[in-house]
Amino acid sequence: MSTFHSFKKAKVGFIGAGNMGQAIIRGLLAGGMEPERIYATAKTKRKLDYLTEKYGIKTLKNNEEVADLCDVIFLAVKPQDLYDVIEPISKTFSEEKIVISLAAGISISTLQKWIFDCKKIIRIMPNTPVNLGRGLIGYCTSRDAEYLSEGLEDFLKPLGEVVYAEEGDHFQALTVACGSGVGFVFEVMIYWQEWLEEHGFNREDARKMVLQTFLGAAELANSQSQTPIEELQKKVVSKKGVTDAGLNSMRELEIERALRISFEKAVMRDRELGKQ
Template sequence: MTASEQIRSHRIGFIGAGNLAQSILRAFLDSGFVDREQIVISNRNERKLERVSRDFQIRAAKTNEEVIDFSDIVIIGVKPQDFYQCIEPIAHAFNSDQIIISLAAGISLQSVQKLIPNSQKILRVMPTTAAKIKESVIAYAATAAVKPHLQWINELLSTMGIVVPVEDGEMMRSILVGASSGIGFVYELMIYWQEWLEEHDIDAKTARNVTIQTFRAAAAMAGHESETPLSELQRKVVSLKGVTAAGLDSMRELEIERALRISFEKAAMRDQELGSTFVPV
């Protein structure tokens, strides 16, 4: 069977109809790999469930058990702080053939496995909010039993962006900080960019557009010349004793790199801290 036939042969259930679940649904359905009839979804708040099931024209389940009964793949999209409370009472309902995908930040593969002892095929998948525009980085770690399924699962996840297989733990945390929190960090820089332009006689709308285009251009050029190291691309836009050189010298004197490194480490430490509080197993 081809990867797309494999995808089509699996029923996909979502527990939790929140922001990320909806972004994933949008990516899956728009890709054409997944049909509406393959999907079922549940949610704690019934009104949201009704809205999501109407918007996406997919089947709504009255209970989380109903999702588990229907599905070959169960995607758990509840917040990390709700994870234990949601899954512990229904853990017995999963069977060992089902593929379980946990989206919860900070909850390790091992914790999910302990919480659902019947399960063997578990993935921890970490997309970013950019899944909704199919520009996400999607890191995943999987148990050994998932290995025979990885080709078509990769294909399914790639409907949201670029897929990066990782080991759970340090590698997953690095991608979480660099890519998921990373979007927040880049926005922090973009805010300063826009503000500086506005303070220097550029109207707010133009300042925003210039900021967006500058970040987009840097990323697009780096993507275009994907074999060229970033430091070399940077050298190409700097002339000796020129304007860009003056700004870069100042950034280095002010130790922007050090400030960013410390911030990344703090974010990684927070992920580690939170992880140990969510699932008491």
């Protein structure tokens, strides 16, 4: 098997360049990657024209060319379309290629069956803040791609924090906590904002207050990364004070239990989709 040397010199292709494909393209460009090293296909000509115009990347007319020409190939079509997209070109993925799949729920062993000759397969799970370079990207690799981990983390760094998660429970937990997690945080933000509006704040101010509270808490925790979150929380609570009363109520109402059940339900759905 030939050895892949560096993501820094590789030609990088995208089979599919919709929401997440483009978020990654933007991140790579922001990280300094030359647009001439990026190739993409899409279903419609309109999208191809848009990609060239907006990002200055190269577009190709068919997926086979991407698999043939590029060293690193992102599979960025919807999971339900993936088999139909790669089955006709599976033989084009030769053994030295690196395939990075974004497809939720499709395991490395399934991908390995579909693209038999290629052994260097990586799965990633980015969340939507990758759009701002503030995402969380989980990844796991086939055995033959393990040696790429350090280079991959460096390559994806412009998109946010990159975390290894073993395939299976570990990867599913990351998918739910960080991928779906963005949606869960928004759910809580919605209640927070509504409550402020009920107390007389206009929408704009209420939104500002919620965002700044979440951002501030996250930034504070980030600035003291060695301090456990429980310790930071203790610093804003005085015994029998206002925050204490609210937290006691949250605990009595078993918000933790409600969240855990919701996380587990989401994991179950992820498993179901994977089987389908």
